[in-house]
Amino acid sequence: xxxxxxxxxxxxxxxxxxxxxxxxxxxxxxxxxxxxxxxxxxxxxxxxxxxxxxxxxxxxxxxxxxxxxxxxxxxxxxxxxxxxxxxxxxxxxxxxxxxxxxxxxxxxxxxxxxxxxxxxxxxxxxxxxxxxxxxxxxxxxxxxxxxxxxxxxxxxxxxxxxxxxxxxxxxxxxxxxxxxxxxxxxxxxxxxxxxxxxxxxxxxxxxxxxxxxxxxxxxxxxxxxxxxxxxxxxxxxxxxxxxxxxxxxxxxxxxxxxxxxxxxxxxxxxxxxxxxxxxxxxxxxxxxxxxxxxxxxxxxxxxxxxxxxxxxxxxxxxxxxxxxxxxxxxxxxxxxxxxxxxxxxxxxxxxxxxxxxxxxxxxxxxxxxxxxxxxxxxxxxxxxxxxxxxxxxxxxxxxxxxxxxxxxxxxxxxxxxxxxxxxxxxxxxxxxxxxxxxxxxxxxxxxxxxxxxxxxxxxxxxxxxxxxxxxxxxxxxxxxxxxxxxxxxxxxx
Amino acid sequence: xxxxxxxxxxxxxxxxxxxxxxxxxxxxxxxxxxxxxxxxxxxxxxxxxxxxxxxxxxxxxxxxxxxxxxxxxxxxxxxxxxxxxxxxxxxxxxxxxxxxxxxxxxxxxxxxxxxxxxxxxxxxxxxxxxxxxxxxxxxxxxxxxxxxxxxxxxxxxxxxxxxxxxxxxxxxxxxxxxxxxxxxxxxxxxxxxxxxxxxxxxxxxxxxxxxxxxxxxxxxxxxxxxxxxxxxxxxxxxxxxxxxxxxxxxxxxxxxxxxxxxxxxxxxxxxxxxxxxxxxxxxxxxxxxxxxxxxxxxxxxxxxxxxxxxxxxxxxxxxxxxxxxxxxxxxxxxxxxxxxxxxxxxxxxxxxxxxxxxxxxxxxxxxxxxxxxxxxxxxxxxxxxxxxxxxxxxxxxxxxxxxxxxxxxxxxxxxxxxxxxxxxxxxxxxxxxxxxxxxxxxxxxxxxxxxxxxxxxxxxxxxxxxxxxxxxxxxxxxxxxxxxxxxxxxxxx
Numbered sequence: 001x002x003x004x005x006x007x008x009x010x011x012x013x014x015x016x017x018x019x020x021x022x023x024x025x026x027x028x029x030x031x032x033x034x035x036x037x038x039x040x041x042x043x044x045x046x047x048x049x050x051x052x053x054x055x056x057x058x059x060x061x062x063x064x065x066x067x068x069x070x071x072x073x074x075x076x077x078x079x080x081x082x083x084x085x086x087x088x089x090x091x092x093x094x095x096x097x098x099x100x101x102x103x104x105x106x107x108x109x110x111x112x113x114x115x116x117x118x119x120x121x122x123x124x125x126x127x128x129x130x131x132x133x134x135x136x137x138x139x140x141x142x143x144x145x146x147x148x149x150x151x152x153x154x155x156x157x158x159x160x161x162x163x164x165x166x167x168x169x170x171x172x173x174x175x176x177x178x179x180x181x182x183x184x185x186x187x188x189x190x191x192x193x194x195x196x197x198x199x200x201x202x203x204x205x206x207x208x209x210x211x212x213x214x215x216x217x218x219x220x221x222x223x224x225x226x227x228x229x230x231x232x233x234x235x236x237x238x239x240x241x242x243x244x245x246x247x248x249x250x251x252x253x254x255x256x257x258x259x260x261x262x263x264x265x266x267x268x269x270x271x272x273x274x275x276x277x278x279x280x281x282x283x284x285x286x287x288x289x290x291x292x293x294x295x296x297x298x299x300x301x302x303x304x305x306x307x308x309x310x311x312x313x314x315x316x317x318x319x320x321x322x323x324x325x326x327x328x329x330x331x332x333x334x335x336x337x338x339x340x341x342x343x344x345x346x347x348x349x350x351x352x353x354x355x356x357x358x359x360x361x362x363x364x365x366x367x368x369x370x371x372x373x374x375x376x377x378x379x380x381x382x383x384x385x386x387x388x389x390x391x392x393x394x395x396x397x398x399x400x401x402x403x404x405x406x407x408x409x410x411x412x413x414x415x416x417x418x419x420x421x422x423x424x425x426x427x428x429x430x431x432x433x434x435x436x437x438x439x440x441x442x443x444x445x446x447x448x449x450x451x452x453x454x455x456x457x458x459x460x461x462x463x464x465x466x467x468x469x470x471x472x473x474x475x476x477x478x479x480x481x482x483x484x485x486x487x488x489x490x491x492x493x
Numbered sequence: 494x495x496x497x498x499x500x501x502x503x504x505x506x507x508x509x510x511x512x513x514x515x516x517x518x519x520x521x522x523x524x525x526x527x528x529x530x531x532x533x534x535x536x537x538x539x540x541x542x543x544x545x546x547x548x549x550x551x552x553x554x555x556x557x558x559x560x561x562x563x564x565x566x567x568x569x570x571x572x573x574x575x576x577x578x579x580x581x582x583x584x585x586x587x588x589x590x591x592x593x594x595x596x597x598x599x600x601x602x603x604x605x606x607x608x609x610x611x612x613x614x615x616x617x618x619x620x621x622x623x624x625x626x627x628x629x630x631x632x633x634x635x636x637x638x639x640x641x642x643x644x645x646x647x648x649x650x651x652x653x654x655x656x657x658x659x660x661x662x663x664x665x666x667x668x669x670x671x672x673x674x675x676x677x678x679x680x681x682x683x684x685x686x687x688x689x690x691x692x693x694x695x696x697x698x699x700x701x702x703x704x705x706x707x708x709x710x711x712x713x714x715x716x717x718x719x720x721x722x723x724x725x726x727x728x729x730x731x732x733x734x735x736x737x738x739x740x741x742x743x744x745x746x747x748x749x750x751x752x753x754x755x756x757x758x759x760x761x762x763x764x765x766x767x768x769x770x771x772x773x774x775x776x777x778x779x780x781x782x783x784x785x786x787x788x789x790x791x792x793x794x795x796x797x798x799x800x801x802x803x804x805x806x807x808x809x810x811x812x813x814x815x816x817x818x819x820x821x822x823x824x825x826x827x828x829x830x831x832x833x834x835x836x837x838x839x840x841x842x843x844x845x846x847x848x849x850x851x852x853x854x855x856x857x858x859x860x861x862x863x864x865x866x867x868x869x870x871x872x873x874x875x876x877x878x879x880x881x882x883x884x885x886x887x888x889x890x891x892x893x894x895x896x897x898x899x900x901x902x903x904x905x906x907x908x909x910x911x912x913x914x915x916x917x918x919x920x921x922x923x924x925x926x927x928x929x930x931x932x933x934x935x936x937x938x939x940x941x942x943x944x945x946x947x948x949x950x951x952x953x954x955x956x957x958x959x960x961x962x963x964x965x966x967x968x969x970x971x972x973x974x975x976x977x978x979x980x981x982x983x984x985x986x
Contacts, residue, residue, distance in 0.1 A: 004573035011571060017579035019594040019778075020787040022794065025570060032571035041570075077518060077534075078504060078525035080497035086510035101512040104597040104772040105797060111630045136795055137604050138632040147791060272796060279597040279772040279797035285512075294513035298640060301515065302629055303765060304598060304772035 003044050007032050025394075026387055039408045039415055041392070050391045050415055052407045067312035081311035088318050089284065092253045094264045099290040101283045102306030106242030106271030107135030109281040110205070112300070113267045114139060116285055117203035117236045119293045125194055127160045127187060127204040127230070131213035131398045134205060134240055143205060146212050146398075158199070160190045164210060165218040168353045168364060169372055180218070184225030191233045201235035203267075208255035211243040214397025215362025215404055217355055223256065224263045236289065239265035242281065246273045247321050247409065250331030250358030258357065273409070276317055280310040326409040330358040337361060337405070337416040344420060348427040350375055359411060363403035363423075374399030378434075382426055389422040496537050500525050518887075519880055532901045532908055534885070543884045543908055545900045560805035574804035581811050582777065585746045587757045592783040594776045595799030599735030599764030600628030602774040603698070605793070606760045607632060609778055610696035610729045612786045618687055620653045620680060620697040620723070624706035624891045627698060627733055636698060639705050639891075651692070653683045657703060658711040661846045661857060662865055673711070677718030684726045694728035696760075701748035704736040707890025708855025708897055710848055716752045729782065732758035735774065739766045740814050740902065743824030743851030751850065766902070769810055773803040819902040823851040830854060830898070830909040837913060841920040843868055852904060856896035856916075867892030871927075875919055882915040 005013065010032060014024075024030040031049070035042040041049045067081065086100040103109045118124055126143050128134070133146040141147045142156050155161065163171050165183040172179040191201055204226055210216040227237045244255040245268075252258055256265055266289060271281030293300075304310065321327065338356055341363060345351040352366030352375075365375035365382070379395040382403065386393045396404045403423075407415070498506065503525060507517075517523040524542070528535040534542045560574065579593040596602045611617055619636050621627070626639040634640045635649050648654065656664050658676040665672040684694055697719055703709040720730045737748040738761075745751055749758055759782060764774030786793075797803065814820065831849055834856060838844040845859030845868075858868035858875070872888040875896065879886045889897045896916075900908070 004577055007571065010573055010576055013576035013580055014571065017576060017583055017591060017593055018799075019592050019783045019793060021783070021789075021792055022594065022799075023792050030571050034572070078500065078507065078523050079527070080503055083503055083506035083510060084497055087506055090510055098510060099512050100510050101515065105601065105795070107795075108598065108601065108630065115631060136793060137601065137630055138608060139630065141791075277797065277800060277802065279800075279803070283512075290512050290514070298634075299514055299516050300512060300629060302598070302600075304770065306511075306515075307770060307772075309770065310772070 374401035
């Protein structure tokens with residue numbers, strides 16, 4: 001485990017040479033990871049961490065090596081790997097989704113998806129969901145309320161934000177007779193308003209399950225209805241599977257497939273786990289949309305996209321998912337983990353909601369179960385305490401109160417048990433502290449607040465931006481993520 | 494050399510599953526490459542091709558493997574590789590360029606460069622050069638006349654196109670007293686006009702040498718003057734080194750450095766050869782610009798950018814450039830190749846201009862040396878004939894008449910000699926055919942023309958779009974790139 005630099009030197013070099021907008025996890029006390037194996041990561045002292053968040057890992061070293069030794073070049077030459085990989089990917093999808101464009105990142109894929117959608121009928125407008133995150137490129141920040149609402153950017157006229165179909169904290173909840181129709185109706189109204197202003201809808205884009213937005217699973221029937229309205233308006237349905245595809249939901253290979261065979265998106269984007277950390281991503285669409293794009297006369301060329309090494313890595317990932325029955329594992333371990341978490345919910349009032357499917361699970365922490373007040377600071381406290389116990393979790397969603405679980409697909413029942421046991425310990429101590437102490441006793445301490453704008457709270461575990469100044473928790477209770485050790489003492493841990 | 498599919502099957506699968514906008518080289522008779530070693534590529538029959546165009550190759554397999562076996566994860570954990578790599582990259586640049594943002598592609602890098610520039614002073618407008626190509630993303634097509642002039646897109650109001658500082662075929666030529674000042678003056682006038690319309694300049698962006706635009710080397714002093722005008726307007730200078738960086742020009746590591754120490758861009762983007770085919774790229778900027786970006790409160794996170802494997806690969810590439818003295822090689826072989834080509838120019842009237850530095854060379858083919866009429870069809874004919882002789886070249890520029898030479902950095906004098914000998918043979922036969930035959934004899938043949946809109950001519954060797962319908966050669970002489978074998982007979986080859 002040879003280090004090139006000591007941890008302080010690594011940090012100093014990072015501060016000097018890496019853009020300050022690039023945040024590390026746990027900014028107050030970042031982790032230096034030097035080695036990883038399946039769902040475990042190891043720091044420079046050999047300490048083992050259980051990884052519940054890096055939804056990118058598989059074991060594909062050999063395939064990459066074999067192809068690297070042979071050839072790596074761009075896709076302007078014929079090569080078997082790219083076509084074989086495209087064939088295998090297409091086989092996982094409904095038949096009409098047959099044409100692939102390979103890129104290097106989910107962001108590049110979503111940017112291209114927008115170009116395909118706009119070229120299709122010449123329409124320009126995009127409907128996106130509130131709190132959505134679709135990537136870090138200019139064109140994607142424009143359609144990502146998760147990002148543009150936090151920066152100085154304002155919503156562009158061509159962007160229409162529909163309410164997130166969140167039945168726990170959204171506009172229509174589980175007590176509504178038909179939340180799917182109600183949320184879809186909102187999209188329909190947006191389309192009508194756009195038409196009244198002379199605008200035309202190019203696309204509706206949504207993650208099949210909203211991840212950074214708070215682990216939201218849309219109610220059954222919602223996508224079908226939205227697709228109907230969007231198609232009627234001449235637009236296309238883009239399913240963003242970058243964070244939620246490749247078998248994570250267990251029973252299906254793609255998350256959108258949970259909604260039944262009568263729902264087929266027009267464009268699907270995929271990335272992250274696709275190459276086990278190797279930069280690769282893809283857009284898959286129909287022949288009709290691909291041909292419309294081609295007829296514009298503008299060629300698409302991506303230097304690295306679909307290169308022989310990337311394709312070999314992608315094929316290896318598909319083989320591993322199949323050979324190791326990772327979908328079966330996602331179902332088994334996911335069900336077990338959800339069951340354990342539901343028991344925790346019965347025990348801890350801080351847990352307002354457990355939602356998820358397969359190895360995509362959200363734990364929604366609340367201050368008050370009736371009002372469903374987001375327990376933002378408590379969530380931050382929990383992830384720092386979990387880190388002390390060597391479990392890596394993140395908190396996300398618009399209120400940063402949802403513990404996000406998206407572990408590597410090889411996560412085991414033992415890992416699930418270990419994680420839940422640690423969570424139980426932390427929640428027990430935390431609830432005791434909150435319950436027995438008044439707010440004034442756990443006061444906000446000056447050094448911690450002073451750090452807020454630049455460091456504390458602003459390191460985020462999702463993919464986006466969370467500036468504490470624009471994300472005040474409804475009611476600060478003095479839990480300070482960067483001073484967890486100090487706080488811990490007060491909490492008598 | 495095991496193939497998964499026969500070449501026709503590979504082609505058929507490609508047609509079925511890969512987007513038709515993704516063109517292959519030599520569409521009428523594409524090459525299937527199964528193996529490569531340094532500057533040589535091998536097809537499925539074992540045939541060897543000399544590679545004069547893939548400016549991406551180095552040998553880095555071992556470094557990648559070593560790091561892949563150990564760890565690959567994202568940059569939210571501390572890791573020595575990313576900081577060491579950033580330190581090494583910064584050391585190749587002027588001191589004020591010290592802050593790095595790692596991405597997966599040159600396109601992602603240029604998109605981020607625009608965001609940095611716009612955030613810096615809140616200005617929005619961008620000045621770009623005519624025929625420029627900066628990437629395949631929506632935000633980059635907008636500033637790439639090479640792309641948007643060919644598609645259905647129109648120039649946006651925030652984009653200003655300055656004339657390419659081309660002293661061979663541009664507005665001010667080598668007979669002008671001071672072309673550098675004259676071209677820079679055009680930029681100054683654009684800025685004044687923008688200001689008169691109440692617009693503000695965020696950035697001037699240019700490749701340090703324009704590649705797809707026709708291998709254009711700006712006259713000395715041009716960049717300094719442009720930078721002065723742009724800075725005065727509150728804008729920043731973005732040097733796009735994606736295609737021309739990493740020692741290709743020989744004497745300097747970065748192409749912009751040819752212009753002297755008194756010219757330092759505010760932002761430099763890099764990619765392609767950076768990872769020897771591994772998808773990685775970077776934006777380097779000043780502390781001041783990085784801090785302004787960070788102060789917006791919007792975080793920048795790129796899942797794969799700067800991951801431990803990419804960084805290890807990048808370090809290996811830097812080591813190889815140094816240890817194998819690839820910059821020295823670029824100077825030596827480049828000088829030798831330019832000398833050989835200048836002898837060819839003396840011999841062949843089809844060669845209008847030889848321009849280049851190091852292993853970045855353009856051969857500008859003309860029908861008429863006085864009028865400098867681009868010899869578009871002849872250039873296409875030449876690259877197809879070169880392919881028959883197992884040499885891979887491309888033709889680019891707005892008229893697609895410039896033979897573009899950007900070989901792997903390990904290109905040797907023997908390779909240079911071999912390439913020039915083949916070119917000599919082809920030009921000799923071609924000039925004889927053109928000279929002795931009237932245009933009517935080499936008539937345009939129907940099958941070839943019928944294929945034009947979809948296939949023939951539209952496969953391009955650069956990074957962009959060239960639709961023949963919008964690129965009519967000034968005077969077609971019946972040379973048909975897709976019917977080279979038929980044509981060859983007429984030319985008595």
